[in-house]
Each structure stands twice: as C-alpha cells, then as structure tokens.
Amino acid sequence: MVESSVLCSEVLPGGATWSHVLKRGTALRIIDLEGGANVAAYFLNFELPAERFNLPDTLKAQHTARLTKGHVLYSDMGRILCSITDDSVGWHDPLAGLSNAALVEKKYGKLTYQQARNDWHQNARDGMTIELGKYGMGPRDLHATVNFFSKVAVDEAGDMHFASGNSPAGSYVELRAEMNTLMILNTCPHPLDPEPKYAPKPVELSISRVPPPRTDDPCRTQCRENARGFLLTEFYFL
Secondary structure (H helix, E strand, O other): OOOOEEEEEEEEOOOOEEEEEEOOOEEEEEEEOOOOOOEEEEEEEOOOOOOEEOHHHHHHHHOOOOEOOOOEEEEOOOOEEEEEEEEOOOOEEOOOOOOOHHHHHHHHOOOOHHHHHHHOOOOHHHHHHHHHHOOOOOHHHOOOOEEEOOOEEEOOOOOEEEOOOOOOOOOEEEEEEOOOEEEEEEOOOOOOOOOOOOOOOOEEEEEEEOOOOOOOOOOOOOOHHHHHHHHHHHHHOO
C-alpha cells in the first residue's frame, strides 16, 4: 500500500449508487464491511467525458481476464484512469457486466419504493444511468464496467461461473487516480450471484492523498504497455 493521509470516509449502503471526481494524486479505498459485497464501477475522464474506460484494452494490454493489485484501468485513448495499488481479494470480475431491471425482477421479484421504501429492489444499470444524468450524460454513455469483490471464472466451454465467498468481511481494494477520474459505483448484487434473496451489501469508501507513482511503481512495471500508458498520461498533464 502507498503512504497516504485520509481526507474523508463514508459508508455506501447496499443497493446504492455513488459518484465522485477522484482527483489525480488521491486514492479511493473500498472496504467490504460484511463480506460478499459487489461494487460495479465505471470510469471516465472528468475533463473530457468522451474519454472512457476501455475494458478490452485493459485486459488485452495486461494479458489478463481478472483484475487485482498491479493492474491499471485504461481509457479508450491509451491513458490510465486508475491503478489498483492494493488489494486483499486477488480477483475482481471484469466480464459479467451489470444487473438490469428485468433480471432483478425475474430473480428477486418486483418490489417498488412505494412498497418497501429504501429496501426496494434496485439494479445497477438504472442506478448508474441516473448518476450519469447528474453530469449531463445518459444511457448511451454507459459502457463496460468492473465488478469489484466478485469472481467469475470461465470454463473451456465459455460458460461463466460465479464464485461465492470470494470476498470475506474486511476485504479491500485501493484505486489510485492517474487522471481526474469521474468514478461511478453501485452496490447492487452481481448479476450472476446465485443468492435467492435480494441482499446487497454495504461498503466503506475512504479517500486519501497519495504521492505520485515512481519510476519503479509496480503498476507501471507490470508490463511494457503500462509503462507507455503512464508516459501518455503524464504527457497529458504537461
């Protein structure tokens, strides 16, 4: 973990959506408070929202189908939006996408806000779309996402399998902003989670000030592509 000083901390309830412009030079630590959390995440360049998280390039450049410490999140312009500087889980799902209203209703039944108030059945896609509206964007601006704390393995036939118990209580992941990154998070259940009851889990969000990455930073030295990505990102701020 990089040295840091905490600026603020809050708890994001289960089934909720959150957004923040994580400034270059700060990091966000997400803590799974109860175990079994799922945090869907989407990233954009706040200063140029047309520059967005690019999942295919993120996986291809780093030769991986999962995300963990040492990996970075690429934009569609070859720059780095965030780096994963610390991680106690070891496997975060970049493949399965978001829950939507139809899936949630089919799986858990329909329960509206009028019926259940804050315990109503929400879904990640609608939550993120509403949050994007606060920044002048809409459904067409929502692309591929990451599911932190969740593990999905793919077998030889191409079928996806959700791994229950991947994230014990107290698990964490830390994201360092390499740009001024608009980050949108949602804590609805993972779309492949076999749990029959709608029970989204809360997480703690903590933002800290951190030093810039050094030349020997593990995320920079992960592979040659990452070294180039950091150079392109640093050039953007000259």
